Amino acid sequence: MRIVVLAGGIGGARFLRGLKAATPDADITVIGNTGDDIHLFGLKVCPDLDTVMYTLGGGINEDQGWGRSDETFQVKSELAAYGVGPEWFGLGDRDFATHIVRTQMLGAGYPLSAVTDALCDRWQPGVRLIPMSDDRVETHVAVELEGERRAVHFQEYWVRLRASVDALAVVPVGAEQAKPAPGVLEAIAAADVVLFPPSNPVVSVGTILSVPGIREAIADAGVPVVGLSPIVGDAPVRGMADKMLAAVGVESSAAAVAEHYGSGLLDGWLVDTADGATVERVEAAGIRCRAVPLMMTDLDATAEMARAALALAEEVRT
């Protein structure tokens, strides 16, 4: 079975670990969000791609869900001693090596997709990980700070400001001109099923869908497209997805996210058992819906979620 997954960071990576456990023989292609990418200290950092790669490759810091295990912070503290920031972005020494290799390869002329392939040669994530685009797309968030409206990089909003102010708008800068990376459209066209993990529907899955051609390819693939709600009981399972949803005028509920994707894209939707009452509303929107436990508390629970998503895919296929 060929499965295509649109993944953001932590939520997407953990779901993928469950999916691999549930379907060890599947051929999984992950289309990774690069709207979170940021240049720090002259280095190209791709947080979502790295979170997927480290998580599936066994190098992730399990407690925090991002960054490397057994990490140290000598480089960062030295940079601070030079007065070079930002200090709010926590790059560790092991992590720095990834960004150094990536930046060197990009500087040598390789596209991000080829660089990602090369990094995965080491990590062997057991999936094919492709950035959504080799072109630069950068998610900006419009906020009001000290009475002035400004646009900040998504990482500045998320990490520095910790989403403490309202997001007035979310713009994937550069998306309109971006092309899907080599292999993205081909993987979608060849897929037996497309999954949206419980990733942020605006700045993760939404950003991937903003690259012209990707949404259309998924809608036209003629295969089941099934998503898992990142919202449980009206609150995001993790992260601050509610802030992002508010910015695009979507209420923070499992049903509203399904309606936001829409029946033109989504065939099936899993909500948590806590949101069983919302199944009817989702189905009224033309999307098949089931309520199952959606907390990724451990690998078994996550694998069970993946099985439920694949079962729903088979259900909508027939």
Place this chain on the structure above:
Amino acid sequence: MRIVVLAGGIGGARFLRGLKAATPDADITVIGNTGDDIHLFGLKVCPDLDTVMYTLGGGINEDQGWGRSDETFQVKSELAAYGVGPEWFGLGDRDFATHIVRTQMLGAGYPLSAVTDALCDRWQPGVRLIPMSDDRVETHVAVELEGERRAVHFQEYWVRLRASVDALAVVPVGAEQAKPAPGVLEAIAAADVVLFPPSNPVVSVGTILSVPGIREAIADAGVPVVGLSPIVGDAPVRGMADKMLAAVGVESSAAAVAEHYGSGLLDGWLVDTADGATVERVEAAGIRCRAVPLMMTDLDATAEMARAALALAEEVRT
């Protein structure tokens, strides 16, 4: 007193520490060798500038004479895990931060001299450290490897090959087109004395002198120019200067190095007491010569060497 010192790495840096101790009120400008500079992992590494900066700023690894104290090697081991080399160049995590800051500033358009100034803002070396040139100069060494003649970067010859094969030629590639960095010629013109520390006469001091205008400015400054022999008893005090001298056809002796600089450049020359018998030969070449202990065993001994150099400078001035 305004003192200009032409410095390579370890020998120059340690001498400078003694000079500062001997003349705490002097205004010292160091013209640093950049022929050893190398791009590693996409980062600009300036070994000699950093050795001077770390040594005078209190951040040096005292035992090895280069690199940072309390160093760790997480980045390097991760790069190796990615299969990205070279592995023979020992960059530590703390050291990496310096190269990251430097590379970022160079990428932003600052010349190396301005970047060096900025790095020294942190280290406060107590001297003005100027790279010999903002232009790229790269010392290459011609060698015969496996029957074939090739040119290798100086660091590859020095660090990877450990000078284990003969150097057939030493070429400061790019020197002919290089201009002295801002402040270099002005510092020489304003100097009361110019010192050549016991640095490598070919690949350290020699490379600095290969930048058009620097040798002439020193010769024309009309102030005492005094050097200290890096060769004691026909062998280099440290490093492999004899290999470099052989490449330019100079015998490995204190007297031969003085003759190599020549009386057109050098007014005074200090040899070690072990080479007392050679004083006459140096003086016959028109260079005032004294034999004093030249082993930089500790700060006091090194300060004493600096005092002897300054005393010889006063002697040749009159």
